[in-house]
Amino acid sequence: MATPVIMPRQGQSVESCILGQWYKSVGDKVSEGDILFSYETDKSSFEEEAKEDGTLLATFFEEGDEIPVLVNVAVIGKEGESVEEFRPGGETVTEETTVEETVDEAPKVEEFEVEDNSPDKRIRISPLAKNMAAKLGLAIQSLKGSGPRGRIIARDVEMAAAKTVKTPTAQPQVQAAPKVAPAPAVVLEEGDDYEIKAIPNIRKLIATAMHQSLQNSAQLTHHMSADARKMMKLRKKFKKEFTEGTISQNVTINDLVCFAVIRALEKFPQVNTHYHGDKMKWFKKVHLGLAVDTDRGLMVPALKNADDLSITGLSSQLKQLSTAARSGNINPDLLNPAEATFTVSNLGNYGVEMFTPVINLPQVAILGVCTIVPRPKEIEDGVYAFVPMMGLSLTYDHQALDGGEATLFLAEIKNQIENLSV
């Protein structure tokens, strides 16, 4: 007996989906596992497979239709079986006559499909190209294949990516930098149990920037933690070498994290960007912003071309930068948030276990580094041990990045931290 194919419900909150593309036509033989159609929710796209063998007897919707979940979309069964009882609620279905005609046709000759290049076939793409496209956040539907018989191959993805990065023209919003140490705040008014003070300039700037950030972007934060053993080992090694005098730079945990972040950014160029509403600015270099807590308030100087540096180079430059910020002789240009492509804010030293850092627009994300906490972890099959885990909080602008990409990027940072080689 014929069986209906319903529009699946992908998640509790999803009420309807948009039908993407039919891979089978009415009258086609289908086998279990064949892809029938693709459909999209507002978050993702999916493919629906046939659950049984048979003939596609009827389809009730067209490509592009919005279909409530759990409603019948098609019917699979033996030729000649009735489909009417499955037709969803009487409305909107057209062309049923053609459907019927097709069903009545003699069995189709099975043809070898190798030569079929028609656009509604499955996209031919090499595994490598597919992986590259996913990492770069490129939709494979938009790619044109130059491989054998139109297969999308690595070079097609490379070319598409190169086009996307082209010509950023947006003007960074210039933010003034504090040039001098703040004078003690002027008391404006005194009451019995309070006094009202003027806000220092830097505070005003920070306030504006933070407020704008939250107003003008769609921020949310993902938390993850990374096994910090490798990193602590490296830190220990550097510390020893520093005390022994074999290296001149005391490499800190923060330096190591920054190093790992830079490596991850290299793999996820879509995070190393600025968001400008209708366009994105893709950077070929990593300019790392480092949140520095100073007497005068928070400053985020940028370290230009941080991806060119070795670990000791990075450590030494970050040190110089934060010292300059603290002592107030930082080059004010470097404090412009548009100078950095990504920011790291480290509150680990203060014991913070989790926080939601605020993005420095127009950057699209910021990483909060949290304290290291011992957590149980499965070491081998069934054996658990306490492992020092470092908390990582990634705030990103959902306008620029999707949750999946952000998660993959955060996982890559974790991966870099856990497998760091310097």
Next chain:
Amino acid sequence: MPKCQYINPEDVRKPGQIEFTPIPVNQYSKTVEEEKANFSNEDLVRIYHDMVVIREFETMLNLIKTRNEYNGVEYNHPGPAHLSIGQEAAAVGMAYTLDVDDFIFGSHRSHGEILAKGLSAIDKLDDETLEKIMETHFDGITLAPVKAGHTGTVKELAIKFLIYGTLAEVFARKTGFNKGLGGSMHAFFTPFGVYPNNAIVGGSADISVGAALYKKVNRKKGIVVANIGDASMACGPVWEGLSFATMDQFTELWEGDMKGGLPLVINIMNNQYGMGGQTCGETMGYDIAARIGAGVNTDQMHAERVDGYNPLAVIDAYKRKRKIIEEKRGPVLLDVLTYRYSGHSPSDASSYRSKEEVEAWEKQDSIEWFGKELVKAGVATKAELEAIKTATTDLITASMKLAINDEVSPHMDLEKQPNLIGEMMFSNQSIDKMEDREVEVNHPMEENPRVKQLAKKERFMFDKNGKPFSKIKTYGLRDGLFEAIIDRFYKDPTLIAYGEENRDWGGAFAVYRGLTEALPYNRLFNSPIAEAAIVGTAIGYAMCGGRVIPEIMYCDFLGRAGDEVFNQLPKWQAMSGNVLKMPMVIRVSVGSKYGAQHSQDWTALAAHIPGLKVVFPVSPYDAKGLMNTALQGTDPVIFFESQRLYDIGEQFHEGGVPEGYYEIPFGEPDIKREGKDVTILTIGATLYRTLDAAKTLEEKYNISAEVIDSRSLVPFNYEPVIESIKKTGRIVISGDASARGSFLRDLASNITELAFDYLDAPPVVVGSRNWITPAHELEDYFFPQAEWIIDAIHERILPLEGHVSSNDFTEAEQLDRNARGI
């Protein structure tokens, strides 16, 4: 073709006729009474005892197979049992005089021979040695079940050990003589001189010849007996073994104490049937199998038919023939007439013979007859003989109970140790020499003319300016092989090499030039043109403990040694429970230019069979290093060489081929050219055409190809290849084998599975066409050429701008060719 042997036309064209000497048939006629002078009463009773043990052992198996029960004990044995009920006198007579140092080899029907030879050895060994043998075999694992609760003498314990070890082996228990990996048709126990029994009819013939060769060349005590059936006399490899065993050179050319024949008895256990085929009257034409001796050499192999229903007749024959062998006039052919009452196997309904025939033989049953003769001659009383039977039934029953007890005699636990058998496939040892003694050579190595000549050669192909040296000046691939081989000849006294044209000529491709001067005949000689015997004898030589290099002149001749290469060589290390090692390197030369039967790359055949290591070096550096590794190891290696490349110089290894000793580990592919856009993995001589392709890709299409030479097929480390694919995302696999079913396809399939996510296109195989190899003039249409590789990349992997294919590598063509089977 030694020059000292002048073929005089005057002599060989003379008229004349061949004279044969009469071949004795059942000439023995002594009674027990008459033999009392030669045997003590105990000896005669022991002969009776041993026959009874065999009869009861086989009867027990027969009952288990046909009724699932013996003496009230139930058991189901699903495996084979080819029984020899009726043949006991032949087995005991054969083994009775043999010393522990004498080796027997057998067939699928050899339980009786194992027991007879084992009992004979137990009688001859002192208690201390017996105890040591039993306790050291698999660290006492086989001994433990029978030792528990044993109260009698050491010899009685040894008999229990023999029966239990054999039976546990038949029942595939890990306490068996070969850990249960040999089973009924292959069980053996070398410390008692029982060497592998062989389930391939006639399989033991050429192997035994090799064992005899081992004894002779290494001056070991003892003789070798090949127990093969009457039907096996039809098998090609048996004839090849006979030809090899009777070569004139043993007496004509081998020198000093090496002069003389092989210490070998070809013992035809003639039960008159080959399965259901009657050899006399139906499937053979020799009438009496001993006649064969007359066709083999002038000694007629001292052939004789012996009555195998009288143990004393067989013993008498062995006493006389041993003398001949000790006089170095072997080998000997014995046709021991016997009869099996049991079928070929328990499933045999004996539809090919009459009930009357079986009954007539049963009436003459050797055990009954011999017992009566003993009573008649006053050697034993009827009651004493009955007591032997009762004790034997108890012994067999107890052994059976132990052998089927899963707690005492467990099978291998492949759930707990899933790789146990895998780990036994290779012995993986590194041994300089198989025995520590002086090597036999004719002069110090540095005086060797070839060694001196090599000292003047250029060990790298190009001079400082990148110009190639002249061929004659260049150290070639054949020189690399020679250096590794001569080095081993001066290290390992057991090493011998032979094949067609190996001596004097120096091998058809001059790899051995210079070895003739360095080595006496017994270390390097020409074999008959008999590939089965070349490989089969080498197997016998290696399993006895010697290192050996047999040569197959053309890869296409591997089929001639099919059983030896596919069924014998790869199996014995694991099938022996790792008792045996197989330090043997078969050199196989892959041809070209000579058409369909002289140009095939059959690496896939060798790689397909588990238990063989397979390498195919194509540069002098790799050839020398891999040959050194092969000769240092203890596993069988199929060592492929390409006739296209014997004179090629070294162009990859910086500094050229080192003069000293070095090894290259098996299994490691080698990057011969670095690149980043596409990987090309090759097997064999195709490497050089691939390098041409890489050059064109670079110059014409700006594609940088990484070229990897597989060097080994088994084992093979895929990691370097996968690393390369991570870089390039693309791979072509090329070699000279016909593509269908080739190892190229195996590589492609594994690579697809292992590197799928890194691939920008499916791996593409560019092999030879699935045709006959045409004449040299047409070979470029058959073997992969540089353009083929470029075309394949263009069509299937990465369309190249401006490229026009001249060969059809489209999917449609691939479909069509496969559909048509070409």
